[in-house]
Amino acid sequence: MSTRSRLLLCVAGLGALHLGVACAGFFAPYDPTAQDREHPYAPPMPLHFVDARGGFHLLPFFYAQELQAGTFDQYLENRSRAIPVEFFVSGAPYHVLGVFPLRIHLLGGGDVQMYLLGSDGYGRDLLSRILFGGQVSLLAGLIGAGLTLSIGLCIGTVAGFWGGWKDEVLMRVAELFLALPWIYLLFAMRAFLPLTVPPLKAFLLVVIVIAAVGWARPARMVRGIVLSAKERDFVRSARGFGASDAYLLRRHIVPETASVVLTQAAILVPQFVLAEMTLSFLGLGVPEPVASWGNMLSSLQHYNVLVSYWWMYLPALAMVPFFLGYLLLESLLQGSYATSKIE
Amino acid sequence: MRCAPGSNVSERRARLGHIGTVLAAISSCFLAIQAAGSFPTYANAKEELLRVAGEIGRPGGRIVIALRSEPKTLNPLIAADATSREVIGAMQADLVHINRATQLTEPALAKAWKMSADGLQYTLTLRQGLKFSDGRPVDIEDVLFTLRVYLDEGVHATQRDLLIVGGKPIAVRKVDAQTVAFTLAKPYGVGERLFDGLMILPRHLLETAYKEGKLSSAGGLGTAANQWAGLGPFRLKEYVAGQRLILERNPYYWKADEQGNRLPYLDEIVFLFVPSADAQVLRFQSGETDIISRLGAENFSVLSRQARDYRMADAGPGLEYNFLFFNLNELGEKAPADMARKQSWFRSEKFRQAVSLAIDREAIVRLVYQGRGAALWGPVTPGNPRWADASIAHPTRSLDKSRQLLAEAGFRMAKGESAEPQLLDAAGRPVEFSIVTSASNADRAKMAALIQDDLKQLGMRVQVVPLELRSLIDRITQTKEYDACVLGIVSFDADPNSDLNVWLSSGGMHLWNLSQKHPATDWEAEIDRLMEQQLTATNAEQRKKSYDRVQEILGEHQPMVFLASPDILVGAKKSIGNFRPAVLEPYVLWNVDQLYQRNGAENARR
Numbered sequence: 001m002s003t004r005s006r007l008l009l010c011v012a013g014l015g016a017l018h019l020g021v022a023c024a025g026f027f028a029p030y031d032p033t034a035q036d037r038e039h040p041y042a043p044p045m046p047l048h049f050v051d052a053r054g055g056f057h058l059l060p061f062f063y064a065q066e067l068q069a070g071t072f073d074q075y076l077e078n079r080s081r082a083i084p085v086e087f088f089v090s091g092a093p094y095h096v097l098g099v100f101p102l103r104i105h106l107l108g109g110g111d112v113q114m115y116l117l118g119s120d121g122y123g124r125d126l127l128s129r130i131l132f133g134g135q136v137s138l139l140a141g142l143i144g145a146g147l148t149l150s151i152g153l154c155i156g157t158v159a160g161f162w163g164g165w166k167d168e169v170l171m172r173v174a175e176l177f178l179a180l181p182w183i184y185l186l187f188a189m190r191a192f193l194p195l196t197v198p199p200l201k202a203f204l205l206v207v208i209v210i211a212a213v214g215w216a217r218p219a220r221m222v223r224g225i226v227l228s229a230k231e232r233d234f235v236r237s238a239r240g241f242g243a244s245d246a247y248l249l250r251r252h253i254v255p256e257t258a259s260v261v262l263t264q265a266a267i268l269v270p271q272f273v274l275a276e277m278t279l280s281f282l283g284l285g286v287p288e289p290v291a292s293w294g295n296m297l298s299s300l301q302h303y304n305v306l307v308s309y310w311w312m313y314l315p316a317l318a319m320v321p322f323f324l325g326y327l328l329l330e331s332l333l334q335g336s337y338a339t340s341k342i343e
Numbered sequence: 344m345r346c347a348p349g350s351n352v353s354e355r356r357a358r359l360g361h362i363g364t365v366l367a368a369i370s371s372c373f374l375a376i377q378a379a380g381s382f383p384t385y386a387n388a389k390e391e392l393l394r395v396a397g398e399i400g401r402p403g404g405r406i407v408i409a410l411r412s413e414p415k416t417l418n419p420l421i422a423a424d425a426t427s428r429e430v431i432g433a434m435q436a437d438l439v440h441i442n443r444a445t446q447l448t449e450p451a452l453a454k455a456w457k458m459s460a461d462g463l464q465y466t467l468t469l470r471q472g473l474k475f476s477d478g479r480p481v482d483i484e485d486v487l488f489t490l491r492v493y494l495d496e497g498v499h500a501t502q503r504d505l506l507i508v509g510g511k512p513i514a515v516r517k518v519d520a521q522t523v524a525f526t527l528a529k530p531y532g533v534g535e536r537l538f539d540g541l542m543i544l545p546r547h548l549l550e551t552a553y554k555e556g557k558l559s560s561a562g563g564l565g566t567a568a569n570q571w572a573g574l575g576p577f578r579l580k581e582y583v584a585g586q587r588l589i590l591e592r593n594p595y596y597w598k599a600d601e602q603g604n605r606l607p608y609l610d611e612i613v614f615l616f617v618p619s620a621d622a623q624v625l626r627f628q629s630g631e632t633d634i635i636s637r638l639g640a641e642n643f644s645v646l647s648r649q650a651r652d653y654r655m656a657d658a659g660p661g662l663e664y665n666f667l668f669f670n671l672n673e674l675g676e677k678a679p680a681d682m683a684r685k686q687s688w689f690r691s692e693k694f695r696q697a698v699s700l701a702i703d704r705e706a707i708v709r710l711v712y713q714g715r716g717a718a719l720w721g722p723v724t725p726g727n728p729r730w731a732d733a734s735i736a737h738p739t740r741s742l743d744k745s746r747q748l749l750a751e752a753g754f755r756m757a758k759g760e761s762a763e764p765q766l767l768d769a770a771g772r773p774v775e776f777s778i779v780t781s782a783s784n785a786d787r788a789k790m791a792a793l794i795q796d797d798l799k800q801l802g803m804r805v806q807v808v809p810l811e812l813r814s815l816i817d818r819i820t821q822t823k824e825y826d827a828c829v830l831g832i833v834s835f836d837a838d839p840n841s842d843l844n845v846w847l848s849s850g851g852m853h854l855w856n857l858s859q860k861h862p863a864t865d866w867e868a869e870i871d872r873l874m875e876q877q878l879t880a881t882n883a884e885q886r887k888k889s890y891d892r893v894q895e896i897l898g899e900h901q902p903m904v905f906l907a908s909p910d911i912l913v914g915a916k917k918s919i920g921n922f923r924p925a926v927l928e929p930y931v932l933w934n935v936d937q938l939y940q941r942n943g944a945e946n947a948r949r
Contacts, residue, residue, distance in 0.1 A: 035796050037706045072644065072713035122710065122792065191814070198806075283782055288792045288807055302785065303621035304641035 007332045014325040021134035025094030028128035029107045029114060033289040034092065036113050036123035039065070041073040041309050044118040044126075052079045060085045064112045073308070083112050118311035121299065124289075126311060130318045133291035136200075137273050138322070140207045140292075144272030145265050147211035149218055153254075153261060156222025161230055161249060171223070174216035182213045183282075190284055203286045210275055218264050222257050229256040259337035266330035270323045277319075293319055390472030391454060392599040399600055400920050400939030405611035406633040408932070409623045413616050414588065417571060417579065418562025419542035420492060420500040429929045433590055433612060434476075435542035436574035436597075438467055438486070439535045443925035443933035446729065446837045448535050452481075452543055452574060452597070462530030462881040467538070469521045474595035475545045476578035477569065483517050488546040488553075490515045498558050502540060505840075509879075513537075530881045533840045540835075545572045564588070576607040576936035588614040598936055608920075608939035627653070633919055636931045638912040639786065640713040646914055658911040658924040660717040660726035665787060665831035666903040667702075667778065667794060669695065671856045672823045673863065685776055685826055688768060693752035695901040697745040700738060701797050707907045711789045715912060719905035721894040722845075726908065726926040727837045732891040735898050745801055756802055766802030775804040776826035779818060782809035784831075790906055791829045820857060829906070830854065835928055839877060839890045846874050846893060855902045866900050918942045
């Protein structure tokens with residue numbers, strides 16, 4: 001398979017994963033904040049095709065779990081009744097991509113709550129939370145990376161292209177930013193925000209701040225590319241023919257940085273997703289009841305959750321395909337640029 | 344009174360002052376010591392050991408216990424935090440002691456006491472032959488010295504306010520070499536419980552520091568073992584900063600078991616400093632520590648599931664009560680308009696009642712405490728049956744009734760931009776507010792999340808804001824910039840007076856509207872009057888009646904929406920004898936003098 005088709009495949013795969021998360025409302029059986037107080041820490045309910053009496057079912061079914069009397073989190077499968085999984089059911093209202101209101105869900109358990117990936121301490125469906133949590137975490141990654149790269153690109157280009165004191169000043173500022181202890185900066189920032197800032201707004205603000213702090217590294221890389229590009233023969237000759245700075249930048253120099261910018265993007269997106277997870281884990285990210293991978297994992301800070309409920313680790317697994325996808329993309333991009341250079 | 348573990352308001356409380364009696368107008372305090380000091384002789388003093396019931400243990404061995412933080416001091420005068428008090432409890436003793444199991448008073452350093460008919464005078468007789476842990480005999484001058492320093496304003500003793508009755512400090516007078524008389528300005532309903540926690544201090548070690556004005560800095564953890572003494576079962580042996588504190592057996596202790604063996608049985612107690620609850624669980628599980636207390640329900644169930652050589656005990660609901668309260672402080676004109684609008688909702692009694700009716704307390708007990716707790720409708724928990732008002736209403740959760748109350752108060756429902764219902768106030772503005780809670784207390788954060796979901800069903804948009812403890816306390820007591828808060832208080836005694844400064848409108852812990860000059864409402868004025876009444880009544884029935892009425896008023900007006908009380912959950916190795924956890928602090932170490940190691944060989948190995 002050529003690098004190009006592999007690249008396309010990788011982008012398609014990542015796109016599909018992102019689409020799944022973007023349409024979380026459809027794939028999630030329930031509202032991610034709805035509490036089912038009768039089923040805290042319900043373990044995942046496996047889907048069956050063959051029932052207890054050996055009968056085969058064409059459509060998957062599951063068994064309801066009933067809390068054992070006198071316990072808090074011990075469940076027994078009620079095997080007397082196979083509950084078929086329903087498809088395209090009407091359920092909790094949601095918005096696709098935050099715009100179109102809908103009620104249709106891919107799966108549902110009818111009158112019985114179906115926990116395909118278990119439930120958390122409030123009896124909230126973990127599958128729904130992972131899907132909706134992905135929206136927050138991935139959005140943080142994409143917005144963060146986008147912002148960082150645009151700032152980095154502008155500053156790097158200016159510093160590299162015009163050089164002189166502008167370069168000096170910008171690069172020294174970049175070094176200053178590299179040395180900033182950003183986590184303390186965020187702690188301080190959260191303390192200054194008023195209590196009543198809506199959680200998502202506060203969170204976006206935090207993402208913007210990390211992005212604003214993180215521009216230094218890409219800016220330095222872009223500067224390097226620009227420095228070498230502006231001395232290349234075709235740029236010099238274009239200048240000789242009377243090309244303006246703006247034309248040179250647009251036509252010759254900025255396109256040269258594409259390889260760096262794209263590979264950086266593929267590295268930065270998962271990095272910012274991780275940053276979101278770290279922040280939420282520390283309680284600086286999105287607060288309850290909004291789901292994000294970070295705050296879902298933060299329940300693992302408690303020893304009892306760590307040893308008692310293995311399905312609470314699942315949000316960590318959810319990010320694996322995304323990270324692998326992005327890393328693959330990054331290495332493919334690097335490879336494709338390397339080969340194109342040789343050509 | 345102090346706030347629950349995880350939200351130590353106690354130190355702050357000490358500074359807030361205005362604790363103790365209503366009439367504790369801080370005036371100059373002169374302790375009337377009428378006794379002429381003279382040193383009695385001890386040569387032939389006969390020892391009067393106090394015999395206590397319990398299993399007969401075997402001497403020797405040590406126990407290891409983890410503390411959540413290092414104690415801040417060994418000095419009982421200024422100790423405000425729970426860990427300091429826990430350690431001091433093993434090193435010091437008081438004249439009259441509240442038995443943590445029976446919750447009744449019993450003789451301690453005073454072998455007997457007598458109250459005068461008018462309730463104004465207590466005469467206490469000291470046990471004979473008492474010696475401090477350094478071997479120095481105790482005399483009545485030590486008692487007088489103790490009272491003098493406790494009452495000295497310059498010392499800032501945390502218990503000082505409790506010793507001011509009717510606006511005047513308690514007067515102490517020496518009667519004879521073994522007897523001392525305390526005179527009160529007004530009858531004091533608490534009675535001899537007053538003397539609990541009043542640790543008798545060694546005058547020979549502290550008088551110089553006192554005269555130099557350095558008493559409040561004495562008793563730091565770095566104090567040399569021979570420079571510190573007490574009357575408790577153990578004495579200081581070694582302190583390693585950041586790691587451990589070791590106490591050794593006090594050979595002069597004044598208690599004995601039923602066979603006359605001098606207590607305590609153990610040779611040593613080792614306190615390890617283990618800051619996180621989870622780390623404490625791991626240490627206990629691995630056998631590194633012998634006793635674990637202040638357990639959360641979740642860790643308790645983890646330990647119970649894997650119990651091997653230890654046993655876990657649920658001592659029933661303790662005295663911690665958790666509650667939600669709204670900011671009802673008079674903020675004056677500088678308050679932002681937004682806050683004034685919110686306060687107009689919070690001040691509506693029907694609004695508060697509606698909130699209370701909508702909260703699923705049963706779910707809180709089940710999901711937060713895994714069923715190991717009790718739902719609350721008043722401040723007195725089932726762990727304190729003597730003072731709980733049995734007739735207090737326990738309305739079942741009803742969203743319909745809540746909605747009805749809100750409608751009566753002028754609120755109405757609107758269709759918001761999304762499909763979720765939205766409650767609007769009389770002026771048509773959406774009802775949105777935030778609940779602050781301590782980020783370090785997972786239980787309360789969980790309660791707040793459940794309340795958030797309950798109130799969502801009434802159309803209220805609630806945000807839960809976990810704050811670092813210090814900034815939380817600062818917001819509640821200083822800046823008063825908050826809407827509502829979920830907090831908990833642990834009463835240190837079953838007696839209602841331990842929470843006096845919570846209920847009095849002038850109190851520094853009257854959380855919803857702090858330190859008022861005049862009661863803001865009629866019912867707060869009535870609570871003030873009732874609390875004063877029970878304070879001065881000497882008749883227990885009368886006191887109970889007054890306090891019952893206080894509980895009813897609180898239930899009616901809901902300044903605090905009471906939520907739930909956790910059980911006291913503890914565990915100990917099976918080899919520990921006489922292990923009898925109580926619901927009063929210190930839950931497991933209250934009978935540390937009787938604890939013993941059943942298995943000597945195991946100890947030797949360690």
